[in-house]
Amino acid sequence: MTRSVSIFGATGSIGQNTLDLIRRDRASYRIVALTGGRNISQLAQDAIEFGAEIAVTCFEDALPDLRRALAGTSVQVAAGPEALIEAADRPADWTMSAIVGAAGLAPGFHALRHGRTLALANKESLVTAGPLLMAEARAHGARILPVDSEHSAVFQALVGEDIAAVEQVIITASGGALRDWPAERLAKATVKDALAHPNWDMGQRITIDSASMFNKALELIETREFFGVAPEKIGALIHPQSLVHALVGFQDGALMAHIGPHDMRHAIGYALNWPERQNLPVERLNLADIGSLDFAKPDETRFPALRLARDVMQIGGHAGTVFNAAKEVALDHFIAGDIAFTGMSALVEDTLDAISHEIRLHDAINSLETVLETDHLTRVRANQLAKTLQETPV
Numbered sequence: 001m002t003r004s005v006s007i008f009g010a011t012g013s014i015g016q017n018t019l020d021l022i023r024r025d026r027a028s029y030r031i032v033a034l035t036g037g038r039n040i041s042q043l044a045q046d047a048i049e050f051g052a053e054i055a056v057t058c059f060e061d062a063l064p065d066l067r068r069a070l071a072g073t074s075v076q077v078a079a080g081p082e083a084l085i086e087a088a089d090r091p092a093d094w095t096m097s098a099i100v101g102a103a104g105l106a107p108g109f110h111a112l113r114h115g116r117t118l119a120l121a122n123k124e125s126l127v128t129a130g131p132l133l134m135a136e137a138r139a140h141g142a143r144i145l146p147v148d149s150e151h152s153a154v155f156q157a158l159v160g161e162d163i164a165a166v167e168q169v170i171i172t173a174s175g176g177a178l179r180d181w182p183a184e185r186l187a188k189a190t191v192k193d194a195l196a197h198p199n200w201d202m203g204q205r206i207t208i209d210s211a212s213m214f215n216k217a218l219e220l221i222e223t224r225e226f227f228g229v230a231p232e233k234i235g236a237l238i239h240p241q242s243l244v245h246a247l248v249g250f251q252d253g254a255l256m257a258h259i260g261p262h263d264m265r266h267a268i269g270y271a272l273n274w275p276e277r278q279n280l281p282v283e284r285l286n287l288a289d290i291g292s293l294d295f296a297k298p299d300e301t302r303f304p305a306l307r308l309a310r311d312v313m314q315i316g317g318h319a320g321t322v323f324n325a326a327k328e329v330a331l332d333h334f335i336a337g338d339i340a341f342t343g344m345s346a347l348v349e350d351t352l353d354a355i356s357h358e359i360r361l362h363d364a365i366n367s368l369e370t371v372l373e374t375d376h377l378t379r380v381r382a383n384q385l386a387k388t389l390q391e392t393p394v
């Protein structure tokens with residue numbers, strides 16, 4: 001029996017890895033929607049190869065190019081945020097949410113409304129609107145499966161376990177490209193420096209977030225939202241080899257570690273085949289060859305993002321929405337060369353502080369509309385505050 005699949009963010013790193021797995025077992029799948037952004041040639045090529053029902057670019061001005069690239073084929077074309085939602089409303093058994101940023105929230109939300117399986121790589125949607133997303137899944141009998149490697153690891157360590165017996169959840173971090181840089185040097189780090197990730201091959205934004213530890217900060221909050229574990233039970237551990245992805249500690253003293261290669265096709269494949277395990281084209285680890293695994297405590301002075309994430313988890317309510325939006329703006333300004341690498345955490349902290357005087361951060365989020373309003377307000381404030389930072393010499 002074939003399964004119908006849609007992939008949001010198909011042209012990105014996660015999207016391409018998902019298509020790689022599907023390509024190896026082509027006859028088992030029928031592709032409904034593939035979506036992308038600026039990479040029109042990739043989107044069109046994949047839509048043709050996989051016989052997609054519809055190809056959507058999130059950018060309206062890219063529609064003529066997409067139309068041209070797919071002229072004479074049976075693939076439908078559409079563009080813009082509304083078209084993404086329309087694509088998410090098309091029935092599919094399994095949907096991959098792999099758009100980068102809060103832009104992934106609305107399509108994921110819509111996919112859940114049809115009571116299907118949502119494989120969630122887009123961590124930003126859980127950080128931004130975790131309680132809403134989880135409630136939406138429950139209300140429609142839909143299932144969310146984690147794709148972020150650490151969360152897939154925790155999910156796997158929890159199979160057959162009682163969440164009430166969990167004492168701690170530890171997610172690991174490679175530490176990113178700048179792990180060993182002293183504070184003075186970090187202030188001068190360039191985009192190129194931050195992109196030199198030691199282990200994982202990922203999209204540009206998440207790679208820079210790894211270097212600043214904002215990726216791990218988002219993942220702490222993601223852990224809180226996905227598994228419902230209390231913030232004080234969640235921690236991060238530096239593990240330079242990126243082979244142990246997470247550890248779950250139980251009240252009897254057992255610590256269950258998930259060990260696997262640093263290849264996202266493991267976590268994607270687990271979500272694609274769940275609840276079964278299928279043969280995956282990933283490296284088999286030889287621990288005797290690897291020899292040793294190292295662990296260290298993260299340095300929150302050089303990387304304040306983790307401290308901010310703990311504050312955000314304690315506040316709850318809208319704090320995650322503000323944190324994520326401020327982080328996205330800070331990253332835009334760092335990539336544009338407007339602010340220093342270390343200016344990103346300063347900007348996020350200042351924005352959280354500024355917004356806390358404007359809205360009641362603690363209040364529970366109750367609708368997608370309020371989340372989008374808070375997200376918008378945060379982006380306006382963060383952009384204003386970024387100007388002040390730009391005027392401050394590094």
Ligand code: NDP
Nearest residue numbers: 009011012013014036037038039058099100121122202203
């Ligand atoms: P990429 O940057 O490689 O890909 C992002 C995808 O989203 C592309 O298809 C891109 O289109 C599309 N896109 C960009 N902007 C928008 C927008 N405004 N609206 C709609 N679509 C858009 O990202 P990754 O694949 O690395 O990451 C995707 C998600 O998965 C992120 O949330 C990330 O945190 C998460 N993740 C990624 C991991 C990885 O290994 N890469 C690991 C764990 C989680 P185009 O490229 O055509 O412009």
Ligand code: MG
Nearest residue numbers: 148149150219
């Ligand atoms: Mg991860």
